[in-house]
Amino acid sequence: MEHILTSPFREPDVRKLKVNDTVFLNGTLFGIRDATQIRIFDEKQTPPVDLTDSACIHTAPSLKKVGKRWEKISIGTTTSTRMDRFSPGLIRDYGVRIIIGKSGLLEGSRRAMQEYGACYLAIVGGAAALETTQIEEIEAVYWEDLHPEAIYQFRIKAFGPLIVAMDSFGNHLYFDVKKRAKERLPDLYRQLGVG
DSSP, rough: OOOEESSSSOHHHTOOOOOHHHHEEEEEEEOOOOOHHIIIIIOOOSSOOOOOOOOOOOOOOEEEEEETTTEEEEEOOOOOOGGGGGHHHHHHHOOOOEEESSSOOOOHHHHHHHHHHHHEOOTTOOHHHHHHHHHEEEEEEGGGTTTTTTEEEEEEEEEEEEEEEEEEESSHHHHHHHHHHHHHHHHHHHHHOOO
């Protein structure tokens, strides 16, 4: 099923999304990365912008500052798994509804998504050129001293296609693929003549 969502992303809308659905987003998207979340959770600093009912993408964008404005060069997505320890807190403490990235998140994040009504949307790796065109403007940059790992407020239009890889029902596309692959291994080994 295909969904088109516009920020703010409310819990009832996010709870309609199911693994393998396709999603396009409009409105506001926040870019975050390791340094941002280390400041929030390890250094105990409250984010300088309200993340309630927001979508966050794991990114460290290539931007240039021209006067007071930030202009985009290339805005891609990075691997999410290494930031997994922060995701339950983003969802529980700051009301983030959607996390976008590559490679998925782990069990703690899955439980938080079920409890609080959030999801993980996967984006195709290497799609930075397309993503950059779908970001209409960089509206604000918070904690500029962390650039390129600051908090970026992007205005987006038809951002996607994104695939629901983790939903609020506890389904996890990456876990399912891994399970199916493991189930097929004995037959593959047999076909290869491997004992």
